[in-house]
Amino acid sequence: MNILIIEDDQRVAELIQRGLKEQGFASTLAYDGVSGEKLVLQNNYDLIITDIILPKMDGIDLCRQIRNSKPDIPIIMLTALGTTDDKVEGFDAGADDYLVKPFEMRELLVRIRALLKRNAKSSNSTGFILRFADLEMNLYTKIVKRSEQEINLTPKEFKLLEYMMHNPERVLSRVEIAEKVWDTHFDTGTNFIDVYINYLRKKVDRDFDKKLIHTKSGMGFILKSDEL
Structure with a gap:
């Protein structure tokens, strides 16, 4: 499994990457929205983790762009914003899940596994x-x-x-x-x-x-x- 992490706080990004590595996940880092979008277009990822507040392109616009090119890839949004309006905006942009900072790594891992499991089921099912x-x-x-x-x-x-x-x-x-x-x-x-x-x-x-x-x-x- 290869996961893209888009997070402008280098310390947080590396902590997530280290936690994923310990669980056997490969991951790639991007520190702004534009770089993240380029990586998504150039590579195949099993899941994307993105902050909302990012340089160059925020996570909401980034999520919309990703949905235009790769509509089925699971996306988890990370943010310090936790109101209902913030969550609705993120989900409307195409996010599959939403995690408010600060969070525990084990909670993020539970969300990741749930999305990967659901995505695997949908990709193997017959449409109707x-x-x-x-x-x-x-x-x-x-x-x-x-x-x-x-x-x-x-x-x-x-x-x-x-x-x-x-x-x-x-x-x-x-x-x-x-x-x-x-x-x-x-x-x-x-x-x-x-x-x-x-x-x-x-x-x-x-x-x-x-x-x-x-x-x-x-x-x-x-x-x-x-x-x-």
Whole structure:
């Protein structure tokens, strides 16, 4: 496994690299966003770890650029910023996970292994079309339609809806969504899952009489064609 670390703090970058080496991972360092983007375009990496605040190109813009050229590579963002808005911006740019500094190396390793495992499963699986009521999701083309009207979703909105379509008619707790879609433990101090559910509602349900995404009070969320 080869991991790209994009971090302008040399001490932090080298600490991460040393921790990865001890676990058998090869890694490459870049100290600014532009250099990181060049390395991504020139090489194949299994996973990218990037800071958000970087010289020359910040981690948000870098993540968007990476998603344009290599949409499937897992990306973990590291940052001292930890508000819900910061996390939403990172996920909307295409990040798969988000770790707030300071963090323990073992927690980073858990996130890395979870993403690598998930990515390996998806690359070996057969693509197909998911359908629920009049909602359709093409896992090959990443196109989502409802009643033949195309719906534009961000990468994280797509993953959240995909998980709900794999588990229709079942209440999904915030803890389960955090673990299965974000590969992270649910932080009760943030509401980013509710934020993304609201994003989906606006795109999937707003223009239609029949609502598909429902809240089960005190329990979680459910994809259901009938009113609760």
